Amino acid sequence: MTQPEHALGLFGGTFDPIHYGHLRLAETAREALGLERVRFIPAGRPPHRGTPGASGTDRLAMARLATADNPAFEVDPAEVDAAQASFTILTLERLRLALGPHRPLVLLLGVDAFLGLPGWKRWTELFDFAHIAVANRPGYSLDAAQMPTELAALTEQRQAAPNALETRPHGALVQFAMTPLAISATDIRTRHSAGHSLRYLLPPPVLDYISRHQLYL
Numbered sequence: 001m002t003q004p005e006h007a008l009g010l011f012g013g014t015f016d017p018i019h020y021g022h023l024r025l026a027e028t029a030r031e032a033l034g035l036e037r038v039r040f041i042p043a044g045r046p047p048h049r050g051t052p053g054a055s056g057t058d059r060l061a062m063a064r065l066a067t068a069d070n071p072a073f074e075v076d077p078a079e080v081d082a083a084q085a086s087f088t089i090l091t092l093e094r095l096r097l098a099l100g101p102h103r104p105l106v107l108l109l110g111v112d113a114f115l116g117l118p119g120w121k122r123w124t125e126l127f128d129f130a131h132i133a134v135a136n137r138p139g140y141s142l143d144a145a146q147m148p149t150e151l152a153a154l155t156e157q158r159q160a161a162p163n164a165l166e167t168r169p170h171g172a173l174v175q176f177a178m179t180p181l182a183i184s185a186t187d188i189r190t191r192h193s194a195g196h197s198l199r200y201l202l203p204p205p206v207l208d209y210i211s212r213h214q215l216y217l
């Protein structure tokens, strides 16, 4: 009999720059959802937003610096290296092909990203490749009454307990609670360009990278 495979967390983002909100989300997901590892996937050309303030190379470098001290974290450069826009469905197709049909894959999203799901390319097919796990974020609510109808319907249909993630490779929707952190990359960029301190919002090696490379001025 084959052993069940451990779940892999997939965490995509523009990470412009990566901050403690991202890192805490990933660490909480790892622990709360029993993930073996979390793979950070910086978007090369993120859909549905303008060109990031830092290049893909810089955002990838910062993600590597931020995650280097956590043995359960890894960084996937594929979206930064790709020529095309970073559509999540294409990334999931690629990873499912590479990792085989049995491994549980868990796409990690903050609730703001989840609320935008109906605008994503082939969004209903995401569940054919992965589970989705949603974290709280200050300022956003998962209240069904405030969701687009199609998202509320999908939530009702797919919602499962976290222990469902290990029992099948894809298809479940779960929520998990992290310590609320009102940190955003937009706020970090704005503070920095105004000459304000970024200390304690992101890891010191990322702070150092931003200053050495004169980003977000």
Ligand SMILES: Nc1ncnc2c1ncn2[C@@H]1O[C@H](COP(=O)(O)OP(=O)(O)OP(=O)(O)O)[C@@H](O)[C@H]1O
Pocket (backbone or CB within 6 Å): 012, 013, 014, 015, 016, 021, 022, 025, 108, 109, 110, 111, 112, 113, 114, 135, 136, 137, 138, 181, 182, 183, 184, 185, 186, 187
């Ligand atoms: N403080 C936070 N708490 C919970 N989730 C977060 C937080 N910051 C980012 N996320 C989640 O991380 C993922 C990547 O987010 P992203 O890289 O766009 O960061 P951001 O801080 O929202 O950036 P920006 O302000 O540039 O939009 C998304 O799923 C988002 O919901």
Ligand SMILES: O=C(O)c1ccc[n+]([C@@H]2O[C@H](COP(=O)([O-])O)[C@@H](O)[C@H]2O)c1
Pocket (backbone or CB within 6 Å): 011, 012, 013, 014, 015, 041, 043, 046, 047, 048, 049, 086, 087, 088, 089, 113, 119, 120, 121
């Ligand atoms: O696939 C899509 O259509 C799609 C649309 C918007 C965002 N995404 C992905 O969602 C993740 C978070 O996006 P963002 O803009 O909040 O950093 C990132 O991995 C994006 O590539 C994906």
